[in-house]
Amino acid sequence: MKTQSKKIIACLGILTTLLVSCKDLTELNVNPNGVQAGAVNPNLIMPTVLTETAKLYTNLGFQDIAGVVQHTQKDAWFNGHNDYDWGGDQSWTPYYDQLRNNELLYKRAVEQNLEFQQGVALVMKSYLFGLIADLWGDAPYTNALKGEQGGTEYIAPKYDDQGTIYAGILADLEKANTLLSKPKSAYSSIVENVDVYYAGDPTKWQKFANSLRLRYFMRISAKQPDIAKAGIEKIMANLAQNPIIDDASADATMAYVGNNANDAWPSNTVFDISGSNYRRIKMGATLVKPMQATNDPRLAIWAKKVEVPLSVDATLPAGTDKIVNGIRLLSPDKVGNTPIDTDPNYVGLPASVSQLPSTYNFNPTPGQTSVNPHVSYLNEIYMQAKGTLLKARLISAAEVRFILAEAAQKGWSVGDAKTHYEAGVRASLTAWGLASSYNAFIAQKGVAYDGTLAQVMGQKWIASWTSATESWFDYRRTGLPALSSGPAAKRKAIPLRFYYMRDELNLNKANSAAAIEKLEMTTNSQSDGKNSAWSKPWVVQGTGKPW
Template sequence: MKHQILTHFRVYLCLSLVILTIGSGCTKNYSELNTDPTRLTTLNSGDVKGLFTNAQYMGMYSGRSSSEYQYAQGFFADLFAQYSAITATFDPTDRYNIAQEWIQEQWIATYTKSLPPLMSILKETKTPETKALNSIARIWKVFVMHRATDYYGPIPYSKIGSDSTVVSYDSQKSIYLDLFKELKEATDVLNANIAQPSYGDKDVIYNGDNRKWVRFANTLRLRLALRISDVEPAMAKLEAEAAVAGGTMAELSDDAYLKVGGVNYNGYNRQSGWNEFRMSSTMESVLGGYDDPRMSKFWAPSVNTGKYAGVRNGMNVAEIVAPANDPDNTSGPSDALLPGSMFKTPSTVMYSAEAYFLRAEGALNGWNMGGAAEALYEKGIEMSLRTWGITDNATINSYIKSTNLPKAPGGYFNTPALTDIPVKFSSVPEKQREQILTQKWIALFPEGHEAWASIRRSGYPKLYPLVHSDNPDVPANKIIRRIPFLNYDRDRNAAAVKAAEALLGGPDNAATRLWWDVKH
């Protein structure tokens, strides 16, 4: 019997073609297609482009499903990054309790919904006329896979789609090495074929703009370079400088979003209507203390008090139901991030502001980033403010030079201030690093996936300890480092999962650090 991932791979190709053709032929021949992948070798150009649309939505756990985003990210990375905190009594994930029946949605979205169409595209685009299609698909595959490996560490990678009863896992180091190779090769080919038509309106991020995909790929390469900067500093410098030389995202028009409309909605917005989380005290301390103009863009004042108020991560049921932590006394998402706007507000993929913060940190490392750390840091802040519609130059400049400090939220737990750094760039190198990483954290919102990875790697921004942890491997005063391997794949791929435990460098639990997580 062939491995379940392979079966899912074939099934999803069939389902993708159903969506594309709006017909019954694929369903009618379902069993044949599921057992004979050669039937899928006749995809035409329109089919290939349509598959890319699905790969984009599913790579971000977004689109048509009502729960994928929440189960894949909202209940996990967004909480671990302390953007939000749980105020629903049934949900223990904010106390580091890994609910496998929820987190498996991330695995399913990646391996059975996003990768199958991508692999089919890569198979079908091997001619000179399809080099742009192939290159962009390779770039997007890197994006999808880096998110997966940064959750678990080792994952199935090089053997995806293999006709085997066991699909082996790759070490995270080997995966990262290949991610860099893929980005370099894809951008080289895409640059050489920059005028070649690609996905057009089937590309729901850049509408087939190849130049924007090059800048996106270089920014992703820079992101990954910073990720490995403590474990492989020489390689990180080489990759980072090559990415910047190739041109990273620089303008608001480079910001990457998934379009919404029709049956495809913003997954973050969709989950907001279930009233299960509120602004974290971490965000309250930083945004409130800085008098940050993005506060009202991210969050709404509490219904009862008209003030912005967060809650602590890791509350138990008794604390959740305390009046001070009641949803009507704390801050939920802003109108732009509520269900009423889920067909208006596009889903965040990557901001150009991040590129400036990455370059600023690289400059602190002594790398050639095309500018000094302070100037790049300030440009990153400006770009983030403008991304959220704050365009008044006086407001922007005042914020950049502000000496305000994070505030003490107080509240039910009498919470102190998170840290003591202002926005204004410091003369102390380690303070500079904390400022860059803290402002990057704000700028990444609501993309908790990347924010959590950045925190684990750098130690910044500082986070409040959980009030309680339900996880015996990760005490309340420690940061959760990874998602353990899933029972979902153990049930289907047991030998490979067992073998992968040896690749971790520690036990298969939430306290074991990933390959690149070595500094703090």
């Protein structure tokens, strides 16, 4: 009986405990070390969205897109960079990952009536969806980011037209402009150190929003010129209500902090002990030559001089190949008909020059681990994990001023084209610590304003160094600068878009197929069908550009 009584008492004790604890069962499901989506402070989400987006943009503009616009070339692991041999593995998953984080940021900011955070979230939503539409074309937009709601329409979302996405971006940016229009003191819960771009400055975020509006109005200018003209003129007619990034101090940038491999400059040799990420990138001849022709002071900031210049001397005995006083001397018979660059300072690697680019300029150590002393590496600052110039550059005063110079050349009411062009050149030099070089540089032949679109786009292309993605889209829209693919490139033209990835083709088959069907095949895309890097998306269809 005593044993049975003890069992009954124990059971009653457990039952009592359970009854008392029932109200706390939901709390037991809360991870004390985690953050619940319904309770998270939006300021905890913001740094992830900002840093990861900035890194994604740098990884585009400093890596393969720098190869597309021929700022750089690689002499090892070069096929994607030099030759556009991309295949079907270009994934938009990292972009949608950050869009999901950003959606939570916006939702929580709305719930807490935090207008600054709402404005920031709308700018970042526009930036990320803009990149997706720019890179791929049609994409999930209206029904994207809703997978948790269930239903096929959200798990396998439809693709919105590229033009529809651009229209949505412009609408969101206009809303962001209003949300961010108050003085900083009018907002609550701004935490400066979580805003790695602008330290919680709403005016600079407002400038970012309106500068993106300029970017996307110009993006659609060939397809919808009336909308683009009206949009840009409206912004410029009231800069008090629509401030823009008009000098380099307001550039949207993120400094790399260099604490580990994930937050360090991508070509650093601090965490990449092998140094291969730095060693295989070379300056592109397409960029080096026009910069040399105008004594461009940025070249010395971006590039390293050749370690051993070449010299071909007809007075040397046949068979001569030797180094004297740091110069490699070659007799003409040693060179023959092989192309050679004997510039004593900077030598760029030509675009897609061969199937083995490490052999260029008589490199004595060709191959994947080559060290070519006769071609310019990037400046040694790009070996560092961090530095004053090692920044992700999302949009700049230089870009904005060149957009306005182009708009003025079209006859739009935005001010004087020459003034905007010169301000763009000045802003770029200032961003790279070269403001004192402006007067001499702007007077150079080829830099002094000549009224041509080619010159505006050429300087805009140069100014996009390490952020070359926008120059790719400019080239696609204008055909400028007049780039051509090299002899080893996959096609005889510069590519226009990314491939839809294989997972998307398999898992969202009907919607991806419908999007592919709307692409326009070209002579360069026929060998791999409509889902080709050389098929034309909506934004260039019917424009005759770039080729």
